[in-house]
Structures are given as structure tokens and as C-alpha cells.
Amino acid sequence: MIDYNHPAFQYYQNVSEQCIHYLSIDGVIFGFHQNQLKVLLLRWKGTDEWSLPGGFILKTESVDLAAQRIIKERTGLQTLYLQQFHVFGETVRYNQEETWAKINLPIQGINWSERTISIGYYALVEYAEVVPATDFLTEECRWWSLDAIPALLFDHNHIIEVALQSLRKNVGDQPISHLLPDTFTIPELQRLYETILGHSLDARNFYKKIMAQNNLERLAERRAGTPHKAPYLYRFKVAFSER
Amino acid sequence: MIDYNHPAFQYYQNVSEQCIHYLSIDGVIFGFHQNQLKVLLLRWKGTDEWSLPGGFILKTESVDLAAQRIIKERTGLQTLYLQQFHVFGETVRYNQEETWAKINLPIQGINWSERTISIGYYALVEYAEVVPATDFLTEECRWWSLDAIPALLFDHNHIIEVALQSLRKNVGDQPISHLLPDTFTIPELQRLYETILGHSLDARNFYKKIMAQNNLERLAERRAGTPHKAPYLYRFKVAFSER
DNA sequence: CCAAAAGTGTTTTCCATACACCCATGA
DNA sequence: TCATGGGTGTATGGAAAACACTTTTGG
Known part of the structure; x- marks a missing residue:
């Protein structure tokens, strides 16, 4: 049952101590790219199974x-x-048995979690600044559009759903600026709100x-390279984006 | 250091297993009485120190x-x-040392919590239906008006503060009816909203x-025994109060 | 009859919504 | 020149806020 040479064994032994x-902790990392809200997911080694990034809390x-x-x-x-x-x-x-079978790890015998209570966090990050990195249990880490997310391991589809509801409910208070690059256009900002809220808005x-x-200051430049009329670039005023 | 005969020792041993x-878990139990929002607090045995009710989660x-x-x-x-x-x-x-000194319990030596992560819940309850009950570590359990709460043990003043902010923010979604008796008057309902929101409202x-x-139905009777004009009694319609 | 709270309608203000046309650009 | 998206103001409707007087009751 237990493969003591499996790297996961060592990992869980450390974690257990x-x-x-x-x-x-499970993290729903939201990014925004090409007018779509995305989340960062991990593919587990040797499988086609994806999950949210997560981890454990050090005792200290x-x-x-x-x-x-x-x-x-x-x-x-x-x-x-x-x-x-x-x-x-x-x-x-x-379903723990089903899940462990999917991820192909010999951890069902390890005296670690009969159950796990998970604290959900969501992050608002700037898509372009992220350099996705796998951990040693996973071999791919990449963005998925919210509307194309596959069936995930654990209850992670549900967690994303709850995260999105929470973000939606609190969108007025949240520093949405973190999801955008330093400069952006008004239509881009509008797409972002539309994606979070799930419905279109009047421009x-x-x-x-x-x-x-x-909260915004218009820059002298416009977005170059668009096929149509070049939109103005804006930036969040410093006092605001520092929040 | 450790008094193995102290009832707390047995308790924490059971908890530990x-x-x-x-x-x-810490619970902020909100009630409403005499036009005031109240929380239920516990006084620890042999002390004048108060805290929120709380407890631990069974593994199962x-x-x-x-x-x-x-x-x-x-x-x-x-x-x-x-x-x-x-x-x-x-x-x-x-401050753990300070707190343990205050509550006069020999638990600092027990291999239980170097730290505790607490999940905060608030409850909305009907004041008159509550029969406050102590646990074996406490000798008094009673309501305190929110604006008269003393310095509490642990970080419980802070927890109440956060609970109240959360209740305030979500007051529109919450089933406020749980804080009121079956029948009540409009001014009473108004006082409740005012207390939660922290500011007065136009009648x-x-x-x-x-x-x-x-959501309300007016009853035939009025509140008797008031010193002034008798207000009508109301009740939440069933479909609403069942939420 | 006086003090104190209950009960109630109208006006105003503000915010959310609906709505349409011209402009700039690349193809 | 055309297709496409960008940029912008005004008018309307509805909700929230401001506002005052009459009624009832106990003392």
C-alpha cells in the first residue's frame, strides 16, 4: 500500500511533523487576460487530473x-x-478513494488526513506577472478560463464556485486594480467587471x-495596435492602487 | 505546574484525543432585548473574567x-x-501567559495548544428563548449589551467587533427575524436595525x-402596557420566517 | 392637559438605467 | 469605404432621503 520511496511519502512525513x-489551504488565483477571467490550476504528475493549488499551515x-x-x-x-x-x-x-485512485499516489495508508478542513483564499493577481510553477506532485501549472474549467479533483469546482460568488458579492470593495496591468483601457476594465459580475454593462x-x-488618470498615449479606434490608456491613481 | 486532578485536565485530555x-470555534451569539443588541458571555470559575462561548471540533x-x-x-x-x-x-x-494567569487554570503545561486557530461563527437567536447555561469551566452565563462589554479574555473583544462588522455588512441578506419574538412592533424592528447598523433611521x-x-402581517392586537400610544403588533409571514 | 411615543404622505434628490450618434482605425 | 470597436451626454424612472403634523395613552 505504502511506497516509502515515493517522493510524496517524504513530503507528507514532513508535513505531518x-x-x-x-x-x-486552497487558493483560487484569479487573473484576467484576453478579456477573460482565469484561474491557475495544477495538473498532477502522470495524470490528466487538475486541482487548485493548496498546501498546509506550519505550526508556527x-x-x-x-x-x-x-x-x-x-x-x-x-x-x-x-x-x-x-x-x-x-x-x-x-470521494476519497476515487480521488486517490485518480491521482495515483500511495498516500491512503499514511496516517495523515482522514478528512481535511480547508480554508479558502482567493488571490487577485496580474496575469502577465505570474510565472506559473509546479510543485513536486504536479507537472503542469497553467491558467484556465473560468468558463472552460474541467472536472477537478477534490471539491475544487465547488470551491471555485464559492470563491467567485464571494468575489462577485464583494467586487465593490475589492482592489480590482490588482487584476490589471499598470495601464489599461476603459473597455478592458469594463470587460473585467462584466466577467466577474457575469452580465454585460452599458459602456x-x-x-x-x-x-x-x-480613481483613474488618463495617460497621453493610446493603446497601439488595435484594429480599430485606439482607446486611451488609464492608470489607477497611486493613492488608490496602494490600498 | 499540572494539576492532574483538576477537572480541566480531564476535559483537555478528552479534547486532545x-x-x-x-x-x-468561537461563537458570537446575538440577541435583542429592551431595544439593545446583546451577546452571550461566560464568566470563568473563580474569576471576574468573561469570554465568548467556544469549543473544539470532533475529528468526526x-x-x-x-x-x-x-x-x-x-x-x-x-x-x-x-x-x-x-x-x-x-x-x-x-498574551497567553497573561490570559492563563487570569483564568487560573493549570493548562499551560498540557500538550495542547501552543496556538489556536479559531473559526468565528455568529448566531442570531431569540433572546427570550435562550436559557443560558455554563460549562464546567465557567460559573455564569449571561447577556451583555454590546455597548457595555468589558475587556474579555483572549482576543474576544476583537472577534465580537469583526462579527458585528460582518453582520452589519450582510444585514440585508440575513434572517433578522431570528432575533425577534414571534410578534413585535415596527418601532422595535426599527431599533434592531438601528442597533445593528449603528445609526438612526427615519421612522x-x-x-x-x-x-x-x-413580509409582515399586522395583527389585530396592539402592544399593551406601553406608557404611550399602543403600537400595533406584527409578525413575519410564514413563508418568510421559514427561510 | 401635558409629555412622549406611534403612525402616516408628499416632495425632493440622487442614482441607475435606457438610449444613439460620431470618431478613429485597419483591412 | 466599410466594418468594428471607442468615446461620449441626456432624459427618464425609481428608490432613498428629507421633512411635520396628528393620534393615542398614562400620568
Whole structure:
């Protein structure tokens, strides 16, 4: 049952010593590219199975910092906007046998998680700055469009769903700027809101509302290389983007 | 250091075996009485120190059910409206030595929590139905008005603050009816909203807004025994209160 | 009759929505 | 020149806010 030479064995042994049992973190990393909201997913070694990035909390580490560490490792980012959004605490969150069979790991015999309570965090990151990195259990890390996400391992489809609902509900408070590059156009910003909210917005009303907040400054340049009329570039005013 | 005969020792030994380490639940139980928002607090045996009710999660129990169990034990209620609102995961949430000295318990030597991550839940309950009950570590359980809460043990003042912010933010979605008795008056309902929101409301606008939701039915009777004009009694319509 | 709270309607303001035309650009 | 998306103002409707007087009751 247990392959003591499997790298996962060593990993879980370390985790078992240094981390808090029964508890994990799952990260829903949102990015925005080509007018689509994306999440970063990992493909497990030797399989076609995908999951969210996640990890465990060191006994000496705050939960927020654990989430940062875990997500920094997958994105290469130094600074992160993170938001805790839900604790998934059911005793049976998914079919364990089925899942372990899928990921082909000899960990069902290890005295680690009969169950796991997961604290969900979502991150808002700038797509272009992310350098996706796998961990040693996975062999591919890449962005998926929200509307094309496959059936994931564990209950991760559900977690993404809850993360999105939470983001949607709180979109007014959140620093959406983190999802965008330094400069962007108003139509791009509108697509972002539309994708998060899940419905289209009126361009004129959107423009008015955004401008009323007085958070953007228009640059002299316009976006070059578009097939049509070149849109102006904007940037979040510093006081705002520093939030 | 360790008094093996102390009842707390036995308790923590059981907890240590059956419950998840490093993790706890704290409950902010909101009630409403005499036009004031209240929370249920516990006084620790032989001290003047108060804290929120809390407890631990059985290894075999879902987090939501653990919260229900813990709060049912302190309130005697059979049904509860509960809302998970935040995870408090700092490594140092309060001064442990100081706190343990205050509560006068010989648990600092027990191999239990170097730290505790706490999942915060708030409950909305009907004040009059609650029969406050102590646990074996405490000798008094009673309601405190939100604006008269003393300095509490642990970081519980902070937890209440965060719970209140969360309730305030979500007040529109929450089943406020759980905080009220079966029948109540419009001014009472208004006081409740005012207390949660932290500012006063215009009675005429409030009346219009509440009535526009079409959730209340006016009863034939009025509230008796008031020193002034007797207000009508109302009740939430069944379809609404069943939510 | 006086003090205090209950009960109620109208006006105004503001925010959200609906809506259409011209402009710039690349193909 | 045409197709496509960018950029912008005005008018309307509905919700929220401002606002005051009459009614009821106990003392």
C-alpha cells in the first residue's frame, strides 16, 4: 500500500511533523487576460487530473502567511492581494478513494488526513506577472478560463464556485486594480467587471460610474495596435492602487 | 505546574484525543432585548473574567455541526441560525501567559495548544428563548449589551467587533427575524436595525421600506402596557420566517 | 392637559438605467 | 469605404432621503 520511496511519502512525513493536521489551504488565483477571467490550476504528475493549488499551515505560521506562501510559490509573485472567503468543513467533501485512485499516489495508508478542513483564499493577481510553477506532485501549472474549467479533483469546482460568488458579492470593495496591468483601457476594465459580475454593462453608464470615483488618470498615449479606434490608456491613481 | 486532578485536565485530555488540534470555534451569539443588541458571555470559575462561548471540533464532526453543538449547549436552543464569518489565524492572537494567569487554570503545561486557530461563527437567536447555561469551566452565563462589554479574555473583544462588522455588512441578506419574538412592533424592528447598523433611521422611510417588502402581517392586537400610544403588533409571514 | 411615543404622505434628490450618434482605425 | 470597436451626454424612472403634523395613552 505504502511506497516509502515515493517522493510524496517524504513530503507528507514532513508535513505531518511540521504542519497542522486536518487543516489545509486552497487558493483560487484569479487573473484576467484576453478579456477573460482565469484561474491557475495544477495538473498532477502522470495524470490528466487538475486541482487548485493548496498546501498546509506550519505550526508556527499564521494562516494568512501560509496562504501567501502557498500562492507565492505557484505564481512567483512577491506581493499578493489575498482574501479569505470560506471554510470548507464538511466531514465528507469528496470521494476519497476515487480521488486517490485518480491521482495515483500511495498516500491512503499514511496516517495523515482522514478528512481535511480547508480554508479558502482567493488571490487577485496580474496575469502577465505570474510565472506559473509546479510543485513536486504536479507537472503542469497553467491558467484556465473560468468558463472552460474541467472536472477537478477534490471539491475544487465547488470551491471555485464559492470563491467567485464571494468575489462577485464583494467586487465593490475589492482592489480590482490588482487584476490589471499598470495601464489599461476603459473597455478592458469594463470587460473585467462584466466577467466577474457575469452580465454585460452599458459602456456609457460604466464610464460615468468609473469616472465618478475619480480613481483613474488618463495617460497621453493610446493603446497601439488595435484594429480599430485606439482607446486611451488609464492608470489607477497611486493613492488608490496602494490600498 | 499540572494539576492532574483538576477537572480541566480531564476535559483537555478528552479534547486532545477526540478533537482536532490547533483549531477551535468561537461563537458570537446575538440577541435583542429592551431595544439593545446583546451577546452571550461566560464568566470563568473563580474569576471576574468573561469570554465568548467556544469549543473544539470532533475529528468526526463537520465544522458547521460543531458550531451548532457548541452554541446549542450554551443557549438550550434546538434550532439555530448560524453564520461563519472569519478565521482568526494569527500565531499570536493574545498574551497567553497573561490570559492563563487570569483564568487560573493549570493548562499551560498540557500538550495542547501552543496556538489556536479559531473559526468565528455568529448566531442570531431569540433572546427570550435562550436559557443560558455554563460549562464546567465557567460559573455564569449571561447577556451583555454590546455597548457595555468589558475587556474579555483572549482576543474576544476583537472577534465580537469583526462579527458585528460582518453582520452589519450582510444585514440585508440575513434572517433578522431570528432575533425577534414571534410578534413585535415596527418601532422595535426599527431599533434592531438601528442597533445593528449603528445609526438612526427615519421612522417614516423605515416603515415604507419594510412594508414594501411585504413580509409582515399586522395583527389585530396592539402592544399593551406601553406608557404611550399602543403600537400595533406584527409578525413575519410564514413563508418568510421559514427561510 | 401635558409629555412622549406611534403612525402616516408628499416632495425632493440622487442614482441607475435606457438610449444613439460620431470618431478613429485597419483591412 | 466599410466594418468594428471607442468615446461620449441626456432624459427618464425609481428608490432613498428629507421633512411635520396628528393620534393615542398614562400620568
